[in-house]
Every structure is written in C-alpha cells, then in structure tokens.
Amino acid sequence: MxxxxxxxxxxxxxxxxxxxxxxxxxxxxxxxxxxxxxxxxxxxxxxxxxxxxxxxxxxxxxxxxxxxxxxxxxxxxxxxxxxxxxxxxxxxPESAENAPEKGDVExxxxxxxxxxxxxxxxxxxxxxxxxxxxxxxxxxxxxxxxKGLCPKCGADLNQGDCGCDRQDETSPFAALKNLKVGK
Incomplete structure (x- = not known):
C-alpha cells in the first residue's frame, strides 16, 4: 500500500x-x-x-x-x-506573508x-x-x-403485525390530541 x-x-x-x-x-x-x-x-x-x-x-x-x-x-x-x-x-504551501486584505479568506x-x-x-x-x-x-x-420494531413488544414488523394496540403510542404530541382551539 x-x-x-x-x-x-x-x-x-x-x-x-x-x-x-x-x-x-x-x-x-x-x-x-x-x-x-x-x-x-x-x-x-x-x-x-x-x-x-x-x-x-x-x-x-x-x-x-x-x-x-x-x-x-x-x-x-x-x-x-x-x-x-x-x-x-x-x-x-506557507501562508501568505502579508495579512490578507479585509474581507479576503485564506x-x-x-x-x-x-x-x-x-x-x-x-x-x-x-x-x-x-x-x-x-x-x-x-x-x-x-x-x-x-417497518422497524414494535415499540411495545419489540417484534420485527417486517415479519408481520404483532397484534399490539399501537394507537396509544406515547408521542410528544399526544397532549395536543384533545386540544380544542377557540375561535
């Protein structure tokens, strides 16, 4: 080499x-x-x-x-x-002997x-x-x-559905699910 x-x-x-x-x-x-x-x-x-x-x-x-x-x-x-x-x-190569002009990048x-x-x-x-x-x-x-792994049971989702209820998955946005915004 x-x-x-x-x-x-x-x-x-x-x-x-x-x-x-x-x-x-x-x-x-x-x-x-x-x-x-x-x-x-x-x-x-x-x-x-x-x-x-x-x-x-x-x-x-x-x-x-x-x-x-x-x-x-x-x-x-x-x-x-x-x-x-x-x-x-x-x-x-050595750096320039003189300082670069204002705005120049060396x-x-x-x-x-x-x-x-x-x-x-x-x-x-x-x-x-x-x-x-x-x-x-x-x-x-x-x-x-x-498809990755099931976050609840760890099953490989590429092999098929594991049967877990993943509707209740904890999400950082779960708190916003029931939020009602007034007009």
Missing part, C-alpha cells in the same frame, strides 16, 4: 491491490466497537502521477460491509464503493485537501480507511420500506 515517489514514471502508473480489512486498524476497530464488519477484502485501484511538487492519486476503493439496520436491527450487507482524488505533498493547506507526507514513500493505508468510512451510509437501513 506504499508508493515510492522516486519511482513514478513521467506518464504515471496504475496500482491494484486487495487486502483484508484487518490490515486497516480503523476498520478493525469499527468491527469491534460498532459492529461494522467488512465481509470482503478491500479492493483498490489507483492511478498515480507526479505533478510538479505533488503526487496525484486517483482511483476507487470497494468492499462489502455488514451493518445492523437502524430500524429493525437485522444484519444486512451493503456494497461500498468510493472514487477519490488525493494530492500528496512533502511541503505544505485557506490553509489542510482545507485545500493536500496531504503531507515525509520521506520518499506515500502510505495509502490512512487514505483508504478514510474513503471507506466516508462511503458508509449515515443511516443504514436493510430496505427503504423497513
């Missing part, structure tokens, strides 16, 4: 590899703490080019994750794929998306982990029409 910057030809090159999720510490930690399991190896394909003082890494990463549905708690698999372009540099190197590295090699491990974490759904659902 390392790119040796001194070996990048002028036309660039393509790098493909596949690694188990346990080669990525953040993904392993997510499996232990959050229950997010990466069920297939992480597949990466990148094109690497040198551009002046920067190294451009453009490509995609993909795998399959097993998640728990936020409504019914059932485990399901979701394919993850993310395309990205990253720029690595040894030295970040972006820091981090805000521009540059990633600083030391030495003669770029380790893609952190960047790949970051891309996969960003590819995860914010609100994982087994299906868009998942």
């Amino acid at each position: 390392k790119i040796f910057t001194e070996n990048i030809p002028e036309e660039g090159f393509t790098l493909e590899f596949e690694k188990d999720a346990d080669n990525f510490p953040i993904l392993t930690d997510m499996g232990q703490t959050e229950g997010t399991i990466f069920a297939e190896p992480v597949r990466v394909q990148v094109q690497v080019r040198q551009q002046a003082d920067m190294t451009e890494v453009r490509g995609d990463v993909e795998t399959v994750a097993r998640l728990a549905c936020r409504r019914c708690l059932r485990e399901f698999s979701v394919p993850l794929r993310r395309w990205f372009t990253l720029y690595f540099t040894r030295t970040l 972006l820091t190197a981090e805000e521009t998306g540059l990633i600083q590295f030391q030495g003669k090699e770029i380790d893609l491990r952190d960047a790949i982990q970051e891309q996969l974490v960003m590819a995860l759904p914010a609100w994982p659902l087994c299906s868009a029409d998942c």
Whole structure:
C-alpha cells in the first residue's frame, strides 16, 4: 500500500491491490466497537502521477460491509464503493506573508485537501480507511420500506403485525390530541 515517489514514471502508473480489512486498524476497530464488519477484502485501484511538487492519486476503493439496520436491527450487507482524488505533498504551501486584505479568506493547506507526507514513500493505508468510512451510509437501513420494531413488544414488523394496540403510542404530541382551539 506504499508508493515510492522516486519511482513514478513521467506518464504515471496504475496500482491494484486487495487486502483484508484487518490490515486497516480503523476498520478493525469499527468491527469491534460498532459492529461494522467488512465481509470482503478491500479492493483498490489507483492511478498515480507526479505533478510538479505533488503526487496525484486517483482511483476507487470497494468492499462489502455488514451493518445492523437502524430500524429493525437485522444484519444486512451493503456494497461500498468510493472514487477519490488525493494530492500528496512533502511541503505544505506557507501562508501568505502579508495579512490578507479585509474581507479576503485564506485557506490553509489542510482545507485545500493536500496531504503531507515525509520521506520518499506515500502510505495509502490512512487514505483508504478514510474513503471507506466516508462511503458508509449515515443511516443504514436493510430496505427503504423497513417497518422497524414494535415499540411495545419489540417484534420485527417486517415479519408481520404483532397484534399490539399501537394507537396509544406515547408521542410528544399526544397532549395536543384533545386540544380544542377557540375561535
């Protein structure tokens, strides 16, 4: 998962590899703490080019994750794929020597998306982990029409009605149910 910057030809090159999720510490930690399991190896394909003082890494990463549905708690698999372009540099551009004019906004190197590295090699491990974490759904659902669990008995409503009377469900607006507004 390392790119040796001194070996990048002028036309660039393509790098493909596949690694188990346990080669990525953040993904392993997510499996232990959050229950997010990466069920297939992480597949990466990148094109690497040198551009002046920067190294451009453009490509995609993909795998399959097993998640728990936020409504019914059932485990399901979701394919993850993310395309990205990253720029690595040894030295970040310095801030302007003069203070910016009133009303101007100056972006820091981090805000521009540059990633600083030391030495003669770029380790893609952190960047790949970051891309996969960003590819995860914010609100994982087994299906868009998942009915969830019964708030009274906990039955999975996707399997059928549980028979509970859910008409009396406690709602923050229940107090307004019998409110009569005068004219």
